[in-house]
Amino acid sequence: MTLHTRSLLALIAGAIGIGFAPIFVRFSEVGPSATAFWRITLALPMMGLWAAASGGGVTRPGGRDWSVLALVGACFATDLAIWHWSIKYTSVANATLEANLASIFVVLMGWLFFGTRVSRKFLGAMAVALAGTALLVGKNAYITPDTLKGDALGVLSGVFYAGYILSVKSARDRGLSTVTIMILSGVLTAALLLPAAWLSGETIVPNTLKGWLAVVGLALVSQFGGQTLITYALARLSAAPASLGLLIQPATAAMAAWMILGEALAPAQLAGGVILLAGLWMARREG
Template identity: 50%
Template sequence: MPSPRTLPLLAFFSLLAGGMAIGFAGILMRLSDVNPIASAFWRMALAAPLLWLWAWRSRDGDAAAGKRLDFSLGLLLSGLYFAGDMSMWHLSLHMTTVANATLLSNFAPIFIAVWLWLAYRLRFSRLFLAGMGLATAGAILLVGGTADPADGNGGGHLLGDALGLGSAVFYAAYQLVIKQSRETYSTARLMAWSTTITGAALLPLAWASSGNLLPASAIGWLPLLGLALVAQIGGQTVIAYALAHLPAALGSVSLLIQPLTAAIAAWLIFGEAVMPLQMAGGALLLCGIWLAKRGS
């Protein structure tokens, strides 16, 4: 792994920026008037044409740089894993509390660290492990502080909790495949294929889900367009670029910036109060990301 002195700062801050962009996904989904999985589908469907235009325009540059232009298993898996993440997380939101679903879906760093240790016997520095633990604890405080004490179902929806945890497994797999595929594909081509495959996999689920598949009015397309431009292109695409230049474990820990962004955005847009415990969790999360960076 690169030392802190050689860690590419542009990629690291790009990763944080991408994570913050994705933090707005839940806000935009709440503003849309289609069913949750349909909002995920439209996020892909509206982003894909722009990504394919980018991939087409960069084709000659990719060929000159020795990047692959063909299709591969890695491209297929990246789309399927992300579809698994999106569908399981959106379903979990209907079966458990928002706090549980959001928290469990952000356990991806732990699964990535376990996989790297099992598959490659990769050893992590104590500073990195401390940072990952601190960031995870911060996320627990941050998201756990949003749970409604009056809601007696917070811990009882086992299937919803299992789906939330399953989404973290799929997101961990997605990050690992994206990092590996970026070694041979450009960001444009990788994200064009991944987004298209994810959208194709989500369409039948969105069609079968209860609720609207299409917005009820023209203005209803605005949140969906925001999901495509902010979360998918401004978020996942920037993350795909950054993961090519950063250790996988550090990248996953740094993406815990998402629940912090979501909490701040919900406070600013919807007036949802941020409790002192959540503030403490946010501070721990940022300190944990900084320690993980230092220990990578």
């Protein structure tokens, strides 16, 4: 198996792990920023154990590397806090769809700040994949005056997630290892999220076993599993195709909602899933 294929599989597996995040967030007993704080904090010891078991360890970054890691942590903290708040004010379907507009923002930001160009074929594949995503979540997505605040936050979270993807890609291109990026940027992310939760007056500590299981599951499946695999994949994949592959997240979220919450999938949603996969297949050679 080639490194490129391994990276694609890691990206898909990571996107599936993140796809379960809305389910865990919905079951969380603490506030949006506090949920994000536990997501990062509880994953850090697992990453430390992984680093020790693999023998790789955390390498000491150079002077300029720290600024990139700081950008990774700041973008991810802002993305998580805003996205978790968006779920509070709008539907999970809306928040999931809007956050995945990151695929568009990655292309735009890559072009504006890095001079990155993509082919017309890729842009066409992105349009197909986004259309499939919209159809996939369309049954449960709706915009009303009451959801506008949450919808605006959802779109804004997509901007910061795009910044996170590009900054992680930059860190990987500088030679920083997956475990180094995840642990060092994770410490900064947690350090930003805890005061944000406190200043927002949120409940910070879960009160029941169910509440703890929700944040532990979020840390284990979505953060340690999902984000680590995506960080690994970005070493071999360019940012734009990688962000497009992350559109597997809403498909996973829809399947999880069907299996766990009993939300049936309509024929149009199933068709949207097929269209989404077709778009990803069209873009497969652009990574």
